Amino acid sequence: MQAELTRDLGNYFWSFAFAGPVAAVLAIAAALAVKSLPALFFSGLALAGFAFVIFACHAVRTPDPEVDLEEVEARYLLGTIIVAVGLGGIVASVLGQNSPFFAQALAVMVALATLGAANGAGPGRPLIALVQFPAISLPIGIALIRFWPAPWGVGAGAGVLVFGLLCVSMARSGYAAHTELLLAREAQAAERQRLDTAVQTLSQAITILDAATRVVAMNSSAMALLGVKPLDPANPPTFAELLADAPNLQTAATNRAEFLGHATMLVNLRQPFNAALHLNDNRVVDLECQPVPGGGWVTVMRDSTGEHNAIAELNREIRRCPVTGLPNRRAFMEELDQRLLKGSNFALMIVDLDGFKQVNDRYGHAMGDRVITRVGFRLRTADPGLFASRMGGDEFAILAESDDVEGALALARVLIDAVDQPARFGDAEIQVGAAVGVAMSPDNGQIGEDLLRAADLALLSAKGHPGSHICLFTPDLKLLSARNAGVESRVRSALRAGNIDVAYQPLVDLETGTVVALEALARWLPDGGEPVAPAEMVRIAEARGLIGTLRRLVLEQAAAVVAGLPGPMNLWINASVHDLRLPGMVDEVLAELQVVGLPPHRLALEVTETALMTDEDACRSNIERLIKLGVGVAMDDFGAGFSSLDRLRRLPINALKISGSLLSGAPGQAMAADIFRVAASLGHSMDLMLVAEGVESREELELARAAGIHRVQGFALSPPVPASQIPEAIASAEAAANTGLQLRAAS
Ligand code: C2E
Numbered sequence: 085m086q087a088e089l090t091r092d093l094g095n096y097f098w099s100f101a102f103a104g105p106v107a108a109v110l111a112i113a114a115a116l117a118v119k120s121l122p123a124l125f126f127s128g129l130a131l132a133g134f135a136f137v138i139f140a141c142h143a144v145r146t147p148d149p150e151v152d153l154e155e156v157e158a159r160y161l162l163g164t165i166i167v168a169v170g171l172g173g174i175v176a177s178v179l180g181q182n183s184p185f186f187a188q189a190l191a192v193m194v195a196l197a198t199l200g201a202a203n204g205a206g207p208g209r210p211l212i213a214l215v216q217f218p219a220i221s222l223p224i225g226i227a228l229i230r231f232w233p234a235p236w237g238v239g240a241g242a243g244v245l246v247f248g249l250l251c252v253s254m255a256r257s258g259y260a261a262h263t264e265l266l267l268a269r270e271a272q273a274a275e276r277q278r279l280d281t282a283v284q285t286l287s288q289a290i291t292i293l294d295a296a297t298r299v300v301a302m303n304s305s306a307m308a309l310l311g312v313k314p315l316d317p318a319n320p321p322t323f324a325e326l327l328a329d330a331p332n333l334q335t336a337a338t339n340r341a342e343f344l345g346h347a348t349m350l351v352n353l354r355q356p357f358n359a360a361l362h363l364n365d366n367r368v369v370d371l372e373c374q375p376v377p378g379g380g381w382v383t384v385m386r387d388s389t390g391e392h393n394a395i396a397e398l399n400r401e402i403r404r405c406p407v408t409g410l411p412n413r414r415a416f417m418e419e420l421d422q423r424l425l426k427g428s429n430f431a432l433m434i435v436d437l438d439g440f441k442q443v444n445d446r447y448g449h450a451m452g453d454r455v456i457t458r459v460g461f462r463l464r465t466a467d468p469g470l471f472a473s474r475m476g477g478d479e480f481a482i483l484a485e486s487d488d489v490e491g492a493l494a495l496a497r498v499l500i501d502a503v504d505q506p507a508r509f510g511d512a513e514i515q516v517g518a519a520v521g522v523a524m525s526p527d528n529g530q531i532g533e534d535l536l537r538a539a540d541l542a543l544l545s546a547k548g549h550p551g552s553h554i555c556l557f558t559p560d561l562k563l564l565s566a567r568n569a570g571v572e573s574r575v576r577s578a579l580r581a582g583n584i585d586v587a588y589q590p591l592v593d594l595e596t597g598t599v600v601a602l603e604a605l606a607r608w609l610p611d612g613g614e615p616v617a618p619a620e621m622v623r624i625a626e627a628r629g630l631i632g633t634l635r636r637l638v639l640e641q642a643a644a645v646v647a648g649l650p651g652p653m654n655l656w657i658n659a660s661v662h663d664l665r666l667p668g669m670v671d672e673v674l675a676e677l678q679v680v681g682l683p684p685h686r687l688a689l690e691v692t693e694t695a696l697m698t699d700e701d702a703c704r705s706n707i708e709r710l711i712k713l714g715v716g717v718a719m720d721d722f723g724a725g726f727s728s729l730d731r732l733r734r735l736p737i738n739a740l741k742i743s744g745s746l747l748s749g750a751p752g753q754a755m756a757a758d759i760f761r762v763a764a765s766l767g768h769s770m771d772l773m774l775v776a777e778g779v780e781s782r783e784e785l786e787l788a789r790a791a792g793i794h795r796v797q798g799f800a801l802s803p804p805v806p807a808s809q810i811p812e813a814i815a816s817a818e819a820a821a822n823t824g825l826q827l828r829a830a831s
């Protein structure tokens with residue numbers, strides 16, 4: 085602050101340079117005129133003082149940074165004080181010497197003028213204000229009062245004293261105002277300094293633009309980010325020029341021109357805007373431009389590479405199966421759409437594993453995941469050119485460049501062979517098979533969904549034909565699936581409407597030769613269309629959650645029919661595991677029996693071997709309850725599937741129906757007959773009631789009898805018949821069992 089005050093002295097140089105010598109010469113003239121030696125001395129003193137003042141003022145006129153401002157200030161102060169003392173002395177000695185009035189008046193005027201002038205440079209220099217009064221005003225005032233005749237002397241003297249005091253007070257208030265101004269200016273400078281420091285030390289890169297988007301300030305982070313040097317403050321570039329020349333910005337950035345055009349437009353509209361800039365080292369910078377209310381802009385640049393990478397990683401993550409690391413369904417659909425868009429020829433294959441469910445059931449899901457991962461790896465590496473993804477569950481989808489069907493089918497074979505290899509996981513050796521549905525682009529579909537559906541249908545057909553693991557999509561598959569869809573809806577409506585009939589097939593006790601039970605078999609009541617096989621009906625009912633409805637319809641009719649027969653006839657009905665696992669199933673069955681008055685011990689449920697084996701745990705509690713209530717539970721089709729004997733032993737059942745497939749042709753084949761006998765002795769050793777089903781000939785009947793089978797059932801005795809023909813069926817079955825066989829044609 086003081087430095088500025090001192091520099092200000094330069095402005096007074098010319099006035100001092102003129103006024104000083106003039107005042108000094110006048111003072112010397114006055115001293116000579118009154119011939120006063122003291123006056124002459126004080127004139128010399130004043131002249132010397134002026135010299136000091138003038139040289140001090142001159143020293144700060146050139147903007148020489150070397151100038152010692154403190155010394156200049158001291159010289160100026162000293163000069164001013166000397167001048168004041170000199171002038172005071174002159175006037176006092178002139179007045180005291182009875183000199184001519186003209187000289188006295190001149191001296192007083194010069195002194196007072198100088199006093200006034202010194203006052204001008206006084207602000208900021210309280211010492212001058214203090215010295216002025218005792219050095220100039222006081223001697224003149226006292227001299228006037230003493231030497232001039234009253235009342236003039238007293239008046240003039242008092243006037244001079246008052247003027248002197250006024251000057252002091254003016255100088256002081258001027259000083260205060262000046263100080264305030266300087267303090268304010270200093271505070272402003274400090275504020276700017278703080279702001280500057282803040283901007284400089286911010287880790288965010290900041291540039292400040294004026295209204296014409298010239299870069300007026302830029303911090304070191306911004307310079308480092310863009311790779312630019314400090315700006316020339318005299319000739320700042322515009323922001324667009326700065327970016328255009330920034331070495332770190334990607335020269336190949338295609339969007340640079342577009343961005344700048346866009347930015348110019350927004351600048352003209354004074355709208356804030358954001359942009360992403362790409363640097364040469366692949367970093368990404370987010371740029372934010374914000375207009376400032378008074379005009380101009382603040383731009384903030386931030387290295388957002390981390391965020392961009394995280395977003396990219398997230399994008400990759402949601403396209404990847406977390407278990408296998410393969411692309412997932414979403415990624416697959418994107419890839420499929422892209423290839424379709426390109427119009428390339430390729431094959432889409434859906435690979436579905438066989439026996440994966442059993443792996444999960446037997447070893448748990450963690451092992452299932454390991455198996456799926458291994459399979460995924462094998463598929464991906466089966467052929468270098470293919471795109472493999474996991475669609476979920478045990479299903480994979482593969483895309484392979486291919487324009488001929490033979491090549492695609494050969495590749496499908498390679499995939500199956502790659503999957504169908506034993507794999508070791510600790511102690512377990514696991515092998516799963518696979519089926520593949522193949523669809524060709526563009527022949528089998530122009531859009532992704534269609535192509536996927538075509539491959540799905542092909543897969544369905546591959547799985548529907550045991551032994552053939554590969555199927556190529558053909559248009560008739562579509563017709564077939566349309567027909568299936570039709571059948572499905574007809575079965576559904578038949579079940580809902582209760583349009584299901586029941587056929588009855590007798591079971592003959594070989595010991596007594598009498599029919600002791602009837603098996604109820606569901607029959608599709610034709611509604612004009614093609615009849616549907618019971619097994620297919622059951623499959624659809626299971627898939628659509630209508631299996632309970634089917635059981636209810638059959639049990640309702642059959643229980644009423646059997647309860648209405650003379651004599652204690654038993655009823656055997658088929659139950660699905662989908663039904664047996666439902667919690668309320670047993671109570672429903674009991675309620676239905678009660679309606680017709682059939683005691684529980686006259687009912688038996690048949691459950692197929694494969695279903696019971698895979699869903700044993702889910703059904704166990706219902707089965708145990710049924711047995712406790714006296715309801716029989718039989719394993720149906722024993723020998724057609726592949727039971728674990730250990731599990732069979734632990735199942736809470738009381739009857740075994742040996743599959744007709746074991747008996748069929750067995751009498752003529754020693755090994756087949758042996759197998760049948762083994763199955764029978766297995767049942768004996770478990771103390772189960774044994775039923776041989778599918779008995780079609782006298783030889784088969786005899787084989788069953790010899791193997792110790794308790795009951796027989798089959799076309800040789802009676803085919804399933806409608807309720808109205810039950811008496812005839814019973815008679816025919818008993819006759820056949822007792823007196824040589826009377827083969828009836830299957831109806
Ligand atoms: P299943 O329980 O093994 O029923 C025996 C099947 O063999 C019946 O076929 C029957 O007509 C047939 N059959 C009877 N004697 C002979 C024979 O000597 N030789 C041959 N080759 N076949 C014979 P159907 O009625 O077509 O039933 C097929 C399957 O559908 C049944 O097999 C059973 O699993 C299922 N099913 C039938 N009705 C129902 C039902 O009401 N509920 C449930 N859950 N399943 C049912």
Ligand code: CA
Nearest residue numbers: 603658690720
């Ligand atoms: Ca059955």
Ligand code: CA
Nearest residue numbers: 720721741777
């Ligand atoms: Ca059966």
